[in-house]
Amino acid sequence: MTKEFFTATPVKQVFDRIVEFVPVGTEKVPTAETCGRILATDVVAQTHLPGFARSTMDGYAVRAAATFGASESSPAYLEITDTVQMGMAAQAPVGNGQAAGIATGGMLPEGADAVVMLEHAAKLDETALEVYKSVAPGANVVAADEDVAAGQKMLAAGSRIRPQEMGLMAALGMETIRVFKKPVIGIISTGDELVEIGQTPVPGQIRDVNTYSLAGTVGQAGGIARTYGIVADRFDALRSTCTRALSETDMLLISGGSSVGTRDLTLEVIESLPDSQILFHGIPIRPGKPTILAKIGQKALWGLPGQIASAMVVFDRIVARFVGHISGNALSYRQHDRITAELTRNLSSVQGRTDYVRARIVEDQGRFYAEPIPGPSGLIRTLVEADGLIEIDMNTEGLEKGETVFVTLLR
Numbered sequence: 001m002t003k004e005f006f007t008a009t010p011v012k013q014v015f016d017r018i019v020e021f022v023p024v025g026t027e028k029v030p031t032a033e034t035c036g037r038i039l040a041t042d043v044v045a046q047t048h049l050p051g052f053a054r055s056t057m058d059g060y061a062v063r064a065a066a067t068f069g070a071s072e073s074s075p076a077y078l079e080i081t082d083t084v085q086m087g088m089a090a091q092a093p094v095g096n097g098q099a100a101g102i103a104t105g106g107m108l109p110e111g112a113d114a115v116v117m118l119e120h121a122a123k124l125d126e127t128a129l130e131v132y133k134s135v136a137p138g139a140n141v142v143a144a145d146e147d148v149a150a151g152q153k154m155l156a157a158g159s160r161i162r163p164q165e166m167g168l169m170a171a172l173g174m175e176t177i178r179v180f181k182k183p184v185i186g187i188i189s190t191g192d193e194l195v196e197i198g199q200t201p202v203p204g205q206i207r208d209v210n211t212y213s214l215a216g217t218v219g220q221a222g223g224i225a226r227t228y229g230i231v232a233d234r235f236d237a238l239r240s241t242c243t244r245a246l247s248e249t250d251m252l253l254i255s256g257g258s259s260v261g262t263r264d265l266t267l268e269v270i271e272s273l274p275d276s277q278i279l280f281h282g283i284p285i286r287p288g289k290p291t292i293l294a295k296i297g298q299k300a301l302w303g304l305p306g307q308i309a310s311a312m313v314v315f316d317r318i319v320a321r322f323v324g325h326i327s328g329n330a331l332s333y334r335q336h337d338r339i340t341a342e343l344t345r346n347l348s349s350v351q352g353r354t355d356y357v358r359a360r361i362v363e364d365q366g367r368f369y370a371e372p373i374p375g376p377s378g379l380i381r382t383l384v385e386a387d388g389l390i391e392i393d394m395n396t397e398g399l400e401k402g403e404t405v406f407v408t409l410l411r
């Protein structure tokens, strides 16, 4: 299929504005509670880890040279002079021809440079040891700085803390960690047709879906959702709820009313807010074309399309990265897992627009297939059935059946 290049890259242009929004503050939290949080400082090791040479096997600490040439038929004979106690330094050094009993994790005595495994030695009596296999210097030992060397920068500010990072910080004795606060993200749903989920809609009404799906994605993106419920299609009501929400949150999402209909008040309300600047109204993406991004003072305000799938897709593909940014997460886009899969049918698209196609992944005989899910963007089922999104970039006219595509997983 034909491919052409456009000089303008509108989705990229949206991301280019990210730097205009500043990260929220920082706080100290106990290390056990830092999973998924964003580090606010670099972590530089103050000590070596493990800090002393340790055995990785149960056996005997020796000088390797004393075992050279040892075999089943011609064992080396060593004198057992000590047994290393766990949690303590050895009482005596190991000299040539000597050995000290040691357990996995025990501290290597001075003079020893290797450990003979229990299986490769036999005790003849309390002090006499036969060794059946030679060991090289360093065998079955981790050096004092083999894990981490003092002064080494181990973690960078802006990175996301995983369980292994929590373990590292524990090993370094860090009881609390400075992380970025989670930004509070306000969610407003607009529309006269919407009713609370506890109500039974009469014909013409539907339950408010977006408040809930957006609250979920906000949490996944590292934010704290604060919901403001349903606001009717009335200028004053929407404006006053926006004003309150902006004073209580770090970023605001309004779903619905972002398009061009007579009742689509979102833009008008945004323009009326003090210190308001519309950065975008309309992004060449599908779904999600009517998206608005405004800057109110220092805060981002998004007008998301009301269509259920559009709101979620725009959040997942675009807004989430802004949430990551104000969460201090330098690499938030990396959090999305991708699977390569074979496309099961042709997909048409229009140049100059980026498409995000809902798709399910089907596994067959060890291969992954991406099966597009057809349907308009007002159908929640299409997202429930979707494992992820296929992106058709703006320079591509369409994709052909059999092509290898990336599917960005919806978590």
Ligand SMILES: Nc1nc2c(c(=O)[nH]1)N[C@H]1C(S)=C(S)[C@@H](COP(=O)(O)OP(=O)(O)OC[C@H]3O[C@@H](n4cnc5c(N)ncnc54)[C@H](O)[C@@H]3O)O[C@H]1N2
Binding pocket: 189, 190, 191, 193, 194, 206, 207, 208, 209, 210, 211, 255, 256, 257, 258, 259, 260, 261, 264, 287, 288, 289, 290, 304, 305, 306, 307, 308, 310, 377, 378
């Ligand atoms: N003449 C045109 N009409 C439309 C255009 C266009 O360019 N020209 N764009 C279409 C596209 S694309 C989308 S997307 C929608 C976006 O509309 P709005 O953002 O103004 O949203 P609404 O009109 O308020 O609602 C659209 C749709 O979504 C339902 N909705 C809204 N909020 C919720 C909610 N919280 N939970 C569940 N469902 C919700 C609403 O009932 C409507 O069905 O405009 C197209 N029209």
Ligand code: MOO
Binding pocket: 285, 286, 287, 288, 289, 290, 305, 307, 310, 311, 377, 378
């Ligand atoms: O952009 Mo609308 O969001 O295509 O359905």
